[in-house]
C-alpha cells in the first residue's frame with residue numbers, strides 16, 4: 054500500500070525538470086508513481102529487474118497505482134519503465150509454469166483487474182515505450198490511448214509463437230487500435246513488430262529517440278484534453294470501450310485460463326520456451 058507514503062518534496066536528487074515542478078511521489082519497490090504538480094500528470098514507472106515481467110506482486114502494485122491515480126484526480130497517466138531496453142517482457146512465465154494453483158488464480162484475477170482499470174480508466178493514458186513490449190507488455194501499452202516508442206525495439210502479441218492463445222480481451226484491445234484484418238494476421242502469426250513497422254500500421258503513434266522525449270510527447274498528448282470537460286471525456290472514452298470491457302466474463306475467462314495453462318502440452322511448451330530464454 055503506497056498511499057500513506059505519498060510525500061511532497063522538492064528534491065535536489067531529481068533531474069532538473071522534475072525538481073522544478075515539485076512532484077508528489079507514491080512509490081513502492083516495483084512501481085514508482087510521480088505526480089507532476091505543474092501538469093497534474095502521473096508517471097507510473099514499472100521497476101522490476103531484469104525485464105519487468107508481470108508477476109503477481111508487480112500486477113498488484115500496478116493495480117494500486119491505478120487506484121491512486123484515479124483517487125488523486127490526476128490529469129492523466131503515463132506508463133513507463135525504469136529499464137533501459139525493456140518496457141515489459143509480458144507475463145512472468147514462472148507464474149504459469151508448474152504453478153501453485155491458488156497463486157495462479159490470484160495472478161490471473163489481478164491481471165484482469167489491471168486491464169479493466171487501465172483500459173477502462175476515465176483519465177487520459179499514454180505509454181512511453183522505452184523498451185521491448187512483447188505479449189502482456191504490449192497489452193499494457195495498447196490499453197493506453199497513445200503510444201510513443203523508441204526506435205529499433207519490438208512490440209506485439211507473440212502468444213501463438215509460444216503455443217498459447219491470447220485471450221479474447223487481448224484481441225479486443227488490439228482491435229481498438231488496428232483494423233480487424235491486421236489484428237487477425239498479427240495474432241495468428243504471433244507477430245512481433247519493429248518500432249518502425251508498428252508506427253507504419255498505427256500500433257504506435259510516434260517514434261522518438263529518448264525516454265525523455267517519449268515522456269514529453271505523452272505529456273503533450275494528455276494536455277490536448279486540458280480544455281475538454283473531464284466527465285464528458287471520461288464517459289465518451291468508456292462508452293467507446295464498453296463493448297470490449299463488457300465482453301470480458303471474468304469468471305469464465307479465469308476457468309478457461311486455469312484449464313489451458315494446466316494442459317500438459319501447454320506446460321511442456323512453456324517449459325521449453327523458458328529454457329530457451331535462459332540459454333539465450
Ligand SMILES: CCCCCCCC/C=C\CC(=O)SCCNC(=O)CCNC(=O)[C@H](O)C(C)(C)COP(=O)(O)OP(=O)(O)OC[C@H]1O[C@@H](n2cnc3c(N)ncnc32)[C@H](O)[C@@H]1OP(=O)(O)O
Pocket residue numbers: 103104106138139141142143144145146147185187188189190211212217218219220221306309310313314327330331332333
Ligand atoms: C483464456 C485463455 C488463456 C490463455 C493462456 C495464457 C495467455 C497468456 C497471455 C499472455 C502471455 C505472456 O505475456 S507470456 C510472456 C511472453 N513474453 C515473451 O515472450 C518475452 C520473452 N522475453 C524476451 O523476449 C526478452 O527477455 C526481452 C526481449 C523482453 C528482453 O531481452 P534481454 O536480452 O534484455 O533479456 P533476456 O532475454 O536475457 O532476459 C533476462 C532474464 O529475464 C528472463 N525473462 C525474460 N522474459 C521473461 C518472462 N516473460 N518471464 C519470466 N522471465 C523472463 C530471462 O529468462 C532471463 O533470465 P536469466 O537472467 O535468469 O537467464
